[in-house]
Amino acid sequence: MQFTSFLENGRLTVALTGEIDHHCAKSYIQAIAAKIEAYTPELCVLDFTDVTFVDSSGIAVVINAMRNMTQIRGQLVLTGIGNQPMRVFRASGIDKLVEIKEAVS
Amino acid sequence: MKFGNYMILEFPSKSTNEAFARSAVACFAAQMDPTLEELGDIRTAVSEAVTNCIVHAYPQELGNITLRCRILKDNVLDIVIKDKGVGIPDLEQARRPTYTTGGADRSGMGFTIMESFMTSFEVSSQPGKGTTVHMRRKLRQRQ
Numbered sequence: 001m002q003f004t005s006f007l008e009n010g011r012l013t014v015a016l017t018g019e020i021d022h023h024c025a026k027s028y029i030q031a032i033a034a035k036i037e038a039y040t041p042e043l044c045v046l047d048f049t050d051v052t053f054v055d056s057s058g059i060a061v062v063i064n065a066m067r068n069m070t071q072i073r074g075q076l077v078l079t080g081i082g083n084q085p086m087r088v089f090r091a092s093g094i095d096k097l098v099e100i101k102e103a104v105s
Numbered sequence: 106m107k108f109g110n111y112m113i114l115e116f117p118s119k120s121t122n123e124a125f126a127r128s129a130v131a132c133f134a135a136q137m138d139p140t141l142e143e144l145g146d147i148r149t150a151v152s153e154a155v156t157n158c159i160v161h162a163y164p165q166e167l168g169n170i171t172l173r174c175r176i177l178k179d180n181v182l183d184i185v186i187k188d189k190g191v192g193i194p195d196l197e198q199a200r201r202p203t204y205t206t207g208g209a210d211r212s213g214m215g216f217t218i219m220e221s222f223m224t225s226f227e228v229s230s231q232p233g234k235g236t237t238v239h240m241r242r243k244l245r246q247r248q
Contacts, residue, residue: 022156023120026210053127053145055152059212084145091221092202092214 001027005035012041016061017050020085025057029064036068044069049080058085059092066098077101107136111175118163118170118188126155126172133174134182139244146222147182147242153215154186154238160207162190162236180244181224185237192232200228 001024005014014032018024036044046065048054062078069076078100081089089095112133116122127148134147151172158170168190175183193199200220205213220226223240230236 019124021120021123021152022160022210023123029210053148053152055149055156056212056214056218057156057210059214060210063212064209083142084149087142087145087222088149088218091218092212 001031003028003031007039007041010042011045012036012039012043013045013047015047015050019053020051020058020061021053021055022057025061028061032061032065033068036065036072036074040072041074043075043077045077045079047080048078048082048085051080051082051085054085054088056088056092058088059094062089062094062098075099107176107180108178109176110136111173114172115169116172117167118159118190119167120156120159122170123152123155123159126170127151130172130174130184134244137176137180137182137244138247143242143244147184150219150222150226150240150242151184151186153219154184154240157215157238158186158188158190158236160211161193162188164191177241180246182242182244183239184241185239187235187237189235192234193228193230193236194232196228196230 002017003014066076076098078098114129130151131144131148171187173185177183198204200216202217203213205211224243226240228238
């Protein structure tokens with residue numbers, strides 16, 4: 001698991017990298033939860049630009065981040081999603097539950 | 106001739122083998138000249154099936170997972186993923202979207218994704234004996 005994160009004006013951006021499967025999903029879930037708890041951002045952006053593969057474990061990562069943000073009445077946005085991850089998110093219907101933006105300026 | 110080619114792999118239910126299994130199948134399928142989307146779908150379905158073996162079939166100890174791929178006529182990739190784990194007592198319930206016996210790090214979408222990404226999908230299971238997932242994907246034949 002490798003990710004970078006930064007906080008700017010109440011907006012937490014978490015940039016995920018590589019392949020997200022069951023092997024690394026739990027670490028991502030815990031790391032994102034810890035960042036959200038530490039910074040209580042108004043907006044959390046999960047950036048998938050450098051994610052090359054996602055399976056249903058990636059759905060769990062998004063659902064958990066959504067729960068964390070709902071608890072602090074914040075908003076979650078996904079961005080930079082490539083074709084393969086997008087197909088998984090669409091098949092699961094998660095694209096209807098969370099806002100997806102092509103790019104966040 | 107691609108038709109008739111096959112490969113068989115056996116590996117322990119370690120989670121690092123999820124990436125190994127989907128990559129191995131993708132490499133094998135490369136000779137069928139798949140599109141990127143087809144390859145992505147196959148990798149995803151294999152990842153789901155192998156993850157199920159690791160998380161559910163062998164919850165307490167490591168066990169063996171067998172993966173067999175064959176190329177059938179008309180450019181069909183046939184994949185069988187088999188474990189000798191605890192089995193699934195209620196298949197209908199297990200296949201329901203969002204149903205999971207796993208923890209908060211599971212989404213319960215594995216079977217749904219395998220079904221929607223592959224041309225055909227079957228699962229058979231016997232409690233105490235194991236589970237077999239059999240799926241096929243017909244690839245477009247490019248001109």
